[in-house]
Amino acid sequence: xxxxxxxxxxxxxxxxxKHYDTFTLDADPTDRILDLLEQIKGSEDGTLGFRRAxxxxxxxxDAIRINGVNRLACKVLVQDLKSRKVTIEPILGLPIEKDLIxxxxxxxxxxRSVMPYFVNDDPPPSKExxxxxxxxxxxxxxxxxxxxxxxxxxxxxxxxxxxYVGPAAIxxxxxFIFDNRDQAASERLEILNEQFGxxxxxTIFNCTDACPRDIxxxxxIGEVKKAIVNGRLD
Amino acid sequence: xxxxxxxxxxxNLEYLMWVFTRLSGLSIxxxxxxxxxAGLLMGARTQMDLGTLMRxxxxxxxxxxxxxxxxxxxxWTNGFWQVMQILVVFFAATHGFNGLRVVLEDYSSPxxxxxxxxxxxxxLWIFSTLVGIYVIISS
Numbered sequence: 001x002x003x004x005x006x007x008x009x010x011x012x013x014x015x016x017x018k019h020y021d022t023f024t025l026d027a028d029p030t031d032r033i034l035d036l037l038e039q040i041k042g043s044e045d046g047t048l049g050f051r052r053a054x055x056x057x058x059x060x061x062d063a064i065r066i067n068g069v070n071r072l073a074c075k076v077l078v079q080d081l082k083s084r085k086v087t088i089e090p091i092l093g094l095p096i097e098k099d100l101i102x103x104x105x106x107x108x109x110x111x112r113s114v115m116p117y118f119v120n121d122d123p124p125p126s127k128e129x130x131x132x133x134x135x136x137x138x139x140x141x142x143x144x145x146x147x148x149x150x151x152x153x154x155x156x157x158x159x160x161x162x163x164y165v166g167p168a169a170i171x172x173x174x175x176f177i178f179d180n181r182d183q184a185a186s187e188r189l190e191i192l193n194e195q196f197g198x199x200x201x202x203t204i205f206n207c208t209d210a211c212p213r214d215i216x217x218x219x220x221i222g223e224v225k226k227a228i229v230n231g232r233l234d
Numbered sequence: 235x236x237x238x239x240x241x242x243x244x245x246n247l248e249y250l251m252w253v254f255t256r257l258s259g260l261s262i263x264x265x266x267x268x269x270x271x272a273g274l275l276m277g278a279r280t281q282m283d284l285g286t287l288m289r290x291x292x293x294x295x296x297x298x299x300x301x302x303x304x305x306x307x308x309x310w311t312n313g314f315w316q317v318m319q320i321l322v323v324f325f326a327a328t329h330g331f332n333g334l335r336v337v338l339e340d341y342s343s344p345x346x347x348x349x350x351x352x353x354x355x356x357x358l359w360i361f362s363t364l365v366g367i368y369v370i371i372s373s
Contacts, residue, residue, distance in 0.1 A: 160341050186240045193243035199252055200340060229253060231242035 003027045008089040011098050029079035049099035060148030064100050065089040070150040070210035091153035107149045110165040114173035114191055119184035129181045139178040142171045142220050144213040151207035151217050157200040164200040167207040167217045174220040189228050198225050251332045258325040265322050269294045276309045294318050323366035331359040
């Protein structure tokens with residue numbers, strides 16, 4: 001089958017304005033969007049810029065907008081799309097470096113701001129810090145985050161205000177807040193209790209729809225809000 | 235699984251208004267239910283149409299039921315309903331103006347314009363609430 005890809009282009013070094021280039025390719029229904037981008041880069045236009053690494057939905061480096069919604073290019077098949085005309089754009093809310101490549105640094109700044117690491121000042125036990133399966137289950141969903149930024153860059157609050165920490169940062173805070181071996185939950189809740197913490201979330205649910213790992217992002221944000229109000233981690 | 239308790243994060247405007255918005259939303263629904271239920275108990279079922287009852291339910295002001303077939307307005311004009319109207323005005327105005335503040339602050343960063351818009355919204359909120367309460371008391 002033939003598929004037409006309309007791809008956002010921008011190169012700050014060539015002096016041209018932001019525009020779209022269109023490519024028509026032969027594709028199999030089981031081809032991924034990433035395969036089509038590789039095909040264009042390999043045989044049609046070697047200047048096309050996009051990120052990829054593992055190409056199997058684990059590294060999260062190829063988050064792009066496909067027909068207006070955030071997806072990983074390596075997880076969307078041609079047969080999954082309703083139309084044979086596909087618009088490919090970079091994810092929103094972060095500065096564009098070139099074509100589909102965005103600057104992830106502001107995203108990682110917010111990620112780092114919520115202390116996304118294990119904190120426990122007790123002397124380490126001889127073997128390991130044990131945890132029951134039930135306690136582990138409490139934050140299992142948010143351990144799946146691959147930091148692709150699909151959730152944060154699908155959020156209108158994140159688009160309009162660069163100070164909002166964004167869904168991904170809250171999800172990664174949730175992963176440690178509800179870990180009963182961690183001791184810094186109250187510090188993280190203090191950080192998220194600020195003006196640009198959880199309160200900029202208006203439960204639009206774009207993040208939940210965009211997450212390629214099916215994390216219930218809006219629910220995780222709601223649980224953090226509830227923990228702030230109750231002072232209790234159930 | 236054991237519940238872990240920790241010190242509650244410090245109160246701030248965002249925290250308080252987030253909690254208030256939830257409570258005021260529920261309160262307004264409760265007021266409407268009280269208004270409609272009490273209206274039906276006071277004879278609304280046979281003395282007024284559905285539109286009039288709804289207007290009364292959402293804002294229990296006796297002017298809303300003047301044109302119906304109520305023989306005596308005594309039950310509809312007492313101090314209890316004045317207090318209810320004041321509560322509706324307070325909760326609805328505060329809920330609404332805080333919503334406006336949240337929308338504006340989605341688009342702004344801390345600084346002069348955020349302080350300025352907060353102050354402007356505060357003045358509008360005070361003015362609207364006081365005018366509403368004055369109209370309720372004087373009508």
